[in-house]
Amino acid sequence: MEKIPILKMGQFLLVTIQVDLYDRLALNLESDLVQMVSTTEARGVLIDISAVSIVDSFMGRIIGNIASMSKIMDAVTVVVGMQPAVAITLIELGLPLSGVHTALNVEKGMELLKNKILVNGEVPDYDDDEQYDNLDGTE
Amino acid sequence: MEKSRITTTTNSMTILTVLNKDNFKIEKEQDVVPFRNRVKEHAVKIGMGLVNQTKLITAASELVRNMLRYANGGEILIEVVSKIRENGIRLTFTDRGPGIENVERAMTDGFSTGKSLGLGLPGAKRLSSEFTINSVVGKGTIVTIIKWKNG
Numbered sequence: 009m010e011k012i013p014i015l016k017m018g019q020f021l022l023v024t025i026q027v028d029l030y031d032r033l034a035l036n037l038e039s040d041l042v043q044m045v046s047t048t049e050a051r052g053v054l055i056d057i058s059a060v061s062i063v064d065s066f067m068g069r070i071i072g073n074i075a076s077m078s079k080i081m082d083a084v085t086v087v088v089g090m091q092p093a094v095a096i097t098l099i100e101l102g103l104p105l106s107g108v109h110t111a112l113n114v115e116k117g118m119e120l121l122k123n124k125i126l127v128n129g130e131v132p133d134y135d136d137d138e139q140y141d142n143l144d145g146t147e
Numbered sequence: 148m149e150k151s152r153i154t155t156t157t158n159s160m161t162i163l164t165v166l167n168k169d170n171f172k173i174e175k176e177q178d179v180v181p182f183r184n185r186v187k188e189h190a191v192k193i194g195m196g197l198v199n200q201t202k203l204i205t206a207a208s209e210l211v212r213n214m215l216r217y218a219n220g221g222e223i224l225i226e227v228v229s230k231i232r233e234n235g236i237r238l239t240f241t242d243r244g245p246g247i248e249n250v251e252r253a254m255t256d257g258f259s260t261g262k263s264l265g266l267g268l269p270g271a272k273r274l275s276s277e278f279t280i281n282s283v284v285g286k287g288t289i290v291t292i293i294k295w296k297n298g
Contacts, residue, residue: 028180031212061201062183064208065266093201101205101270102256 012037014044020052020121021045021083026059034070041074045081052121053078056114058089068103075108084124085109088117166234167227174220179211182223186236189225193234195296203236203294206274209267210240210290216261218244218287228293235276235295246284254280 111117221242259265275292
């Protein structure tokens with residue numbers, strides 16, 4: 009059985025889809041990814057679809073599912089590299105993929121993921137938090 | 148109503164010329180990707196632009212999925228057609244499935260008897276230049292779409 013490889017990079021999972029997906033393959037990817045988020049405790053998922061020439065309603069639904077499932081599992085999903093023709097087609101098809109974060113390429117996607125996780129807190133551990141609190145004089 | 152439909156069909160028949168024919172059988176899920184590639188080959192051959200190619204193949208993908216899900220497969224006729232000075236691809240999807248009880252409702256966004264998003268048929272219509280559907284309950288469904296090279 010063919011499989012789409014999922015790579016672990018620090019606290020992120022990286023998926024590059026290089027083949028045209030048929031339904032079974034997409035469904036497997038969906039369940040594999042959610043499993044991986046759980047076992048690796050990943051905080052972010054980056055899906056590169058720059059080699060995908062067709063995203064129909066089924067594939068679109070899978071992408072949306074992955075994003076919402078990861079969200080429940082406390083991970084952020086970013087889809088990167090969508091071809092312009094695919095974007096045009098998706099909108100005309102009636103699938104705006106709202107709720108899915110996107111970026112133009114892998115580099116920008118990684119940056120977005122890092123920022124998202126920073127905003128949610130946790131990662132940086134500033135020792136001098138208290139000092140700053142006193143400075144803004146709200147107390 | 149019925150009469151006018153027949154005349155429009157014959158009208159478009161006289162204008163359309165079929166330049167090339169190709170048959171494709173869909174029996175299982177794995178046939179979908181080769182089918183999409185075949186459609187792409189024909190579209191590239193007539194010089195269709197990338198955006199229209201993508202729209203055509205996406206529409207075809209939606210219709211093939213319906214065929215597999217509801218009718219266990221079927222046959223597709225891929226034709227290169229010509230109208231006055233414009234070329235295009237015509238795809239005819241024929242299945243012997245259960246047919247669609249309420250075609251009007253099936254053509255509405257968000258309606259599905261399965262578990263999908265209900266975008267397949269209406270989406271395929273939006274993505275094609277011309278779209279006709281004919282369904283008889285208990286006999287099957289025939290969907291025909293045309294995408295013009297520049298349309």
